[in-house]
Amino acid sequence: MNFTTSEENYLKAIFHLQEKEGTVTTNALAEKLQTKPASVTDMMKKLNSKRLLHYKPYYGFSLSTEGKRIALFIIRRHRLWEYFLSEKLKFDWNEVHLLAEELEHVSSKQLIDRLDKYLGYPPFDPHGDPIPDNKGKIKSLNKVSVLELPFNHAAQVRQVTNQSKEMLEILEHKNITIGTKLEVKKHFHFDHSVEVKIRNTTVTISEQLAKNILVTYEPQS
Amino acid sequence: MNFTTSEENYLKAIFHLQEKEGTVTTNALAEKLQTKPASVTDMMKKLNSKRLLHYKPYYGFSLSTEGKRIALFIIRRHRLWEYFLSEKLKFDWNEVHLLAEELEHVSSKQLIDRLDKYLGYPPFDPHGDPIPDNKGKIKSLNKVSVLELPFNHAAQVRQVTNQSKEMLEILEHKNITIGTKLEVKKHFHFDHSVEVKIRNTTVTISEQLAKNILVTYEPQS
DNA sequence: TATATTTTTTAGGTTTGTCTAAATTTTAAA
DNA sequence: TTTAAAATTTAGACAAACCTAAAAAATATA
Numbered sequence: 001m002n003f004t005t006s007e008e009n010y011l012k013a014i015f016h017l018q019e020k021e022g023t024v025t026t027n028a029l030a031e032k033l034q035t036k037p038a039s040v041t042d043m044m045k046k047l048n049s050k051r052l053l054h055y056k057p058y059y060g061f062s063l064s065t066e067g068k069r070i071a072l073f074i075i076r077r078h079r080l081w082e083y084f085l086s087e088k089l090k091f092d093w094n095e096v097h098l099l100a101e102e103l104e105h106v107s108s109k110q111l112i113d114r115l116d117k118y119l120g121y122p123p124f125d126p127h128g129d130p131i132p133d134n135k136g137k138i139k140s141l142n143k144v145s146v147l148e149l150p151f152n153h154a155a156q157v158r159q160v161t162n163q164s165k166e167m168l169e170i171l172e173h174k175n176i177t178i179g180t181k182l183e184v185k186k187h188f189h190f191d192h193s194v195e196v197k198i199r200n201t202t203v204t205i206s207e208q209l210a211k212n213i214l215v216t217y218e219p220q221s
Numbered sequence: 222m223n224f225t226t227s228e229e230n231y232l233k234a235i236f237h238l239q240e241k242e243g244t245v246t247t248n249a250l251a252e253k254l255q256t257k258p259a260s261v262t263d264m265m266k267k268l269n270s271k272r273l274l275h276y277k278p279y280y281g282f283s284l285s286t287e288g289k290r291i292a293l294f295i296i297r298r299h300r301l302w303e304y305f306l307s308e309k310l311k312f313d314w315n316e317v318h319l320l321a322e323e324l325e326h327v328s329s330k331q332l333i334d335r336l337d338k339y340l341g342y343p344p345f346d347p348h349g350d351p352i353p354d355n356k357g358k359i360k361s362l363n364k365v366s367v368l369e370l371p372f373n374h375a376a377q378v379r380q381v382t383n384q385s386k387e388m389l390e391i392l393e394h395k396n397i398t399i400g401t402k403l404e405v406k407k408h409f410h411f412d413h414s415v416e417v418k419i420r421n422t423t424v425t426i427s428e429q430l431a432k433n434i435l436v437t438y439e440p441q442s
Numbered sequence: 443t444a445t446a447t448t449t450t451t452t453a454g455g456t457t458t459g460t461c462t463a464a465a466t467t468t469t470a471a472a
Numbered sequence: 473t474t475t476a477a478a479a480t481t482t483a484g485a486c487a488a489a490c491c492t493a494a495a496a497a498a499t500a501t502a
Contacts (some may be wrong), residue, residue: 006489026450039490041451046488058450058497089335099332106323115312227459247480260460262481266456279467321489 005105008074009033011041014063015071024061040129069136076132079103079125080115086126087119093126093178109134125159128158128178128214144217146194146210149184155217156181162212174203182215229295230254232273235284235327236292236402246281272290287380290357297353300346301336308340313390314347314399326352330355349379349399349435365438367415367431370405376438377402383433395424 003011011031017024026044030037039055048055052067062072062164078123081103085096113134116122123139125131130138143158157180171177176198185202192207224232234253236243249392251258255425269276274286284292302324306317312354336353337343344360346352351359364379378401381388392398397419413428426434 004488027448035489036491037450038452038492042489065321085332089332089339091335099327099329101328102329105323106320108320108323110309111306111320114312120312225458248478256459257461258480259462259482263459 001072002107006043007046007047007052008070008105010040010047011063011067011071012074012078015054015075016067018062021034072132072136072138074104074133075113077107079129079131080112080119080122082125082127083119083122084115087122096126124158126178127160128168131182141216143214145203146182146184146205146213146215147207148198149215149217150219151184153217153219154183156183156214157213158198158216159214160212163215167209167212170209174198174205176213223328223405224291227264228268228273229291229326231261231268232288232292233295235274236289236296239283244281245283269441272387293353293357293359296330297355297357298333300350300352301333301340301343302346303346304340304343304352305336308343315384317347340423345379347399348381362437363437366406367403367417367426367434367436368428370436370438371440372405373406373408374438374440375402376436378434379437380435381433382435388430388433391430395419395426402438403436 008030010033014024015030017028017032021028026037026040030040044053044055046059047053047067048061051060051064052070053063055061078100081100082093082096085091085099086093091099116134122131122134124141129214130140132138139157146155151154155174155195157178159178160171176182180198183197184194185197187193188204189193194205194207195211196203196205231250231254234250235245238249238253242249247258250259254261265274265276267284268274268288272285273291274282274284276282293411299321302321303314303317305319306312307314312320334387337355342353342354345362349364351361353359362379364371366375370376378397378399380399396420397403402417404417404418405415408414409425410417415428415431417424417426
């Protein structure tokens with residue numbers, strides 16, 4: 001089955017909202033897709049008739065198994081292109097999203113599988129988000145914020161939950177990016193700031209910042 | 222200015238027909254784009270009003286300077302993606318066209334310029350067709366068919382004008398592909414077949430085949 | 443619980459790119 | 473040069489994906 005760009009964008013948006021908020025409402029979806037609630041309702045009827053979601057007027061909607069499966073493949077395409085743009089074409093990891101948004105709708109399975117192979121089957125995209133494999137499976141990591149990280153554990157930055165300009169500015173200044181390795185050394189109880197060791201230097205990070213930096217680490221066995 | 226996928230396909234098709242046949246007719250364009258003459262007329266009006274072509278009802282049409290400029294950029298995108306698919310993702314050079322047809326409509330100039338750089342500024346695509354540079358300039362080669370090639374000149378296969386299944390079959394069998402180096406040794410007057418040296422072996426090629434294989438060579442200085 | 447507010451849907455309209463069938467113009471043939 | 477055939481355009485419709493304004497349903501508030 002083939003889907004239009006618009007259908008794909010709806011499926012992807014529903015998937016993300018479902019994942020993040022638990023539920024999806026007509027208004028939230030309209031907001032996310034920069035469109036009007038009435039247009040969302042139109043599309044819900046269409047996707048419902050294609051059995052990609054469960055929908056009852058006024059009762060809300062959610063992706064069907066098939067809808068989820070397709071959303072995961074769209075996300076796979078998106079994240080592989082993001083990886084390509086960042087790794088091969090040397091785009092900054094915060095520039096790749098919009099371009100991948102367009103490339104993801106080229107849907108040849110063979111193309112994507114070969115791209116995957118060419119890139120060396122990367123499990124995570126440049127933002128630290130997992131890339132579904134060619135069966136739609138995602139390798140999920142146990143991510144915690146720097147705030148929750150225990151002392152003296154080697155950890156690696158995986159994701160930045162707030163991507164405002166201000167946030168990116170401070171990250172750039174402190175030279176923290178996806179993949180950066182760090183270790184928490186100390187908590188200051190006065191303002192809840194955190195002292196962190198990065199590449200043999202020590203920096204202090206505010207509570208707000210620490211909260212928005214997600215890392216992975218190996219819990220002591 | 223930004224154009225729809227449909228507009229871009231029309232511009233590209235007109236450019237190719239103009240180049241190959243000299244003129245473009247409504248029917249020929251409809252045939253090429255697998256659509257109906259009435260639809261072509263509709264689009265001609267639209268492109269005319271955008272000043273991308275010169276159009277007078279019943280009198281025919283041709284690309285304006287601006288239309289040509291844009292067509293060349295679309296062709297640039299198409300051929301760079303073809304090169305990428307063939308060179309990096311290891312698709313066969315006769316499989317890349319359809320995929321490039323989709324990728325070419327992702328129109329970010331920055332993306333294409335970086336792709337170009339990443340690929341090493343290739344001047345020719347896997348079919349031997351020239352890739353316009355980032356100013357729309359194409360490096361044109363003096364191509365001749367194997368039939369017209371003088372004796373004992375090292376030449377290189379650049380293009381195959383007939384791409385039927387039958388043609389590709391015989392090329393594959395004889396191990397001739399874009400980039401293959403060859404030299405003409407002899408003409409047989411009886412059936413106009415040509416004896417050609419390829420990689421230290423000698424093969425005979427029929428007149429029809431020789432006519433459809435275009436090569437470049439350095440004329441004796 | 444009745445009323446006000448918010449959310450969602452319906453009704454009807456627009457644009458883009460397509461179509462078929464009919465009309466018009468050009469070109470070819472008698 | 474008149475007629476027949478072919479090419480092209482016009483007229484009117486349709487599907488997809490939007491929109492606005494109004495109606496209906498659900499939720500929150502007095």
